[in-house]
Amino acid sequence: MTDTPATRSTSMRCCEPATNTDKDYIIKLVQAPSPEEGWLVECWYGRHGKNLNQSLKTKKPVPYEKAEQVYNKEFVARLSKGYVVEGESNTATVAPPKESCGVFGQLLNPISEAEVEFYMTDPGWIAEEKHDGERNSFTKKGDTVVVGNRRGQVIPGNAQVVTELARHGRDFVIEGEVLPVTNQFIAFDLLELDGRNMRGEPYAIRAAELRQLIALDDVAAKAVGHRISYARAAVHEMAKWALLTEVRAKGGEGLVFKRANALHVAGKNHKDQVKLKLWADCSCVVSGINEKSSVRLEMYDDKGQPVHVGNVTISQNRACPEVGDIVDVQYLYAYRQGSLFQPVFRGVRTDVAREECTTSTLKYYAGPKAGENPAPGA
Template identity: 35%
Template sequence: MTSEHITLYFKQGGSDKVYNASLEEVKDNRFVVNFAYGRRGATLTTGTKTNTPLDYDSAKKIYAKLVKSKTSKGYVPGAEGPQYVHTDADTRDTGVQCQLLNFIEEAEAERLIKAPDWWAQEKYDGKRMLLRKTETVTAINRQGLSVDAPDAIITSAGSIDQSYLVDGEAVGDTLFVFDLLAIDGTDLRSAPYGQRLAQLEILGFGEAVVVAETAKTPREKQQFYDRLRASGAEGIVFKQHVAPYTTGRPNSGGTQVKFKFYATASVVVTQINAKRSVAVAVLDGEQSIEIGNVTIPPNKDIPAVNAIIEVRYLYAYPGGSLYQPTYLGPRDDLHVQDCVIAQLKYKS
């Protein structure tokens, strides 16, 4: 009775995906079935099919069923293409850092709507993605690592003759860009945001790269805010239009801030429970604070211990758990250090 592993690939049209499945012995002839999946060359999302270690025969049945389910959908072993090779983060480090935003409360959002020196854009419910175009187009995540991106985005980004560096949020096969950091070798990060945005709006990307809509006057911002909230959008971002692009996250406030219409949190999985539930925690300094359990829907894979996931919730109890948490999905673009207790919204 030994461990087993298989790497499967699926390539069709714009899809180029990899799926790793493994049957692993953990101790005393007890086995787990783990998996990892995603676009080829990107950071893979990990999870498990076994809540607790099982005997070999039981785990083998789960492993065989998992492999069969993937091959029946068109996945094939590695002979169909180059095998996925994991690369360490430092070998993919682009040296690019992005500006990170602090959250604000509703009262502050209402103040910024009326402030003439602040503009507003939608806070998209996707993943942060920068694009750097030189001879080729490189997609970069919020950690500064080169990552895979949908073919439609790469194709649209390559349709522009100039070299550039833009910042945005990827939602499915569309990238919503909201900042221009460099153009034809000129670094624009020290220029006012209004100037950067004006140059971004005239670049003329293809259809899969869209410049974010911007509301500028108090009236436009109020109408924009009301429309976003009514449509079920995730939130709104406010930006001081005379401010430069500042990498990293300030200790508080900042020249760009965000307000969410509903509460979400990035949390760490600490334990896999029975009945498709996982225990989650956040960090308070160096201390891990348990904040309850989250049910994983039947159509979703159970995330592994130490995985980072996103959950939506109504509110948090001070010193206690999240109320009515809902699993949204994995967050493979974040570090554990991003899962801080300060992001929680408490019942008033």
């Protein structure tokens, strides 16, 4: 037992190439926000080099002796599962949960296919390809990069993307999406540049300066191996339709439309940025692990009761989520009192709360018309 209470942090890794296993695990013993409240044990886990998921091993602050026991027990448990220590220190290496990064994004409001023509024909709107990744902000000052999620909370972030951004010579605050498989960061907004607050400037100006900041188009970025690029955009009507056709043909996520002269407004209380999603997606809670490379999913109804919404397969090249994780699932539609149709696992979400996983967000199958089969493909 430690004589003097002290913050501790241990980084561990389990790497088994034969089974395609490469996982990180960080255990932290930290003081609660108010020192008199006690101590907490936090764990961060996930695929090596990717965004880590957070788990609290102490649900509330406890005395230091109790927290240290929990910390040591978790450490021994990881050793028994094949993890090795990569680093140990007396100071935390990962930001504590719910610490604000100070960056709050301008969230997107959905539109339907029937509304698309207005945004295509109006020259005041810019179309961009929407990617299916985890929305992050990156605040770079000097050699330090702070990563935030869409709720404005500090997270560990993708190590490879952070390393790439840290090499940049300028200071900035940018937003974008980290793609889970390729570890690529697609930037879509520039909020600050070298101390200049750009939130009060038109989006068209922010987008133009973002492209100059990145200084690489998609083709060049892939050619030199960089992980940082920016969202492809179209301004003129013909180019917008062409972009939509291309995204649809490759089974892409959809398009985002942004008013060119709009200022940055945090949250959804605005009409300046909208999204057209070609696939539906939802956030679900993993309720169990199946034997054949799949997990069981549940959501919550309007009374807060859990509802089973089917299973989703986890491909062999992806780390299997754990029970209790919140995962992003893409699907074609949902059956009422049934399951998701054609679900696809997209990744673990660290920026979505359990109470947000509600069945009210689902896109339901409307049912067959007269003379049609009872369900597509039947």
